[in-house]
Amino acid sequence: MNNLGAVLAAYGLDFSHVVKATVHLHHPGRDLAGFNTVYETFVETPYPARTRWVRSWVTSSSRSTWSLPAER
Template sequence: MNRQHVSTEHAPRPAGHYSQAIIAGGVLYTAGQTPHHPNTWELVGTTIEEQTEQAMRNLAAVLDSCGSDFSHVVKATVHLQNPARDFTGFNETYQKFVSHPYPARTTVGSHLGDFLVEIDVVALCPEKTQSR
């Protein structure tokens, strides 16, 4: 099976030895996207709503770079710094980006340092992605 590296300047560059995303077998696997600005790596926002919005924008940029979007997402994994406090605000913002049928989703508490949320997704790639 062939793996294709995905990279866009419209989402934060990886902070380590990993890809923003990989396509394998017509499926896109993203790295966790955080609420950092794509160009400056500055943290965007202080509330869970603001930070979720930025993380989702970063995910949208990665999806778009390979011809996909949130309608193709089949699974999301969400890491919240404080699930008890932030789940409702996260969920209200998240639902602005996804629609029925909603992707499967796992939400876990994680130590994230200075940010509140990190999200990675698995998405199907449209036909046009296969020829890239």
């Protein structure tokens, strides 16, 4: 999330500009609770639309992949 925040900041944006979060989790049973905890520390209410996917192609070294479209 720090890296995503840095990308947003490079464009003069922050997490309040995110309109949708798409997250691909490798092991949702293991990672979902931690994902929710971290997500909620960066993104404030009202939360943007969110989609979570279980993907076998997400490598085990990276527990998730993200897409965060944002607008001003």
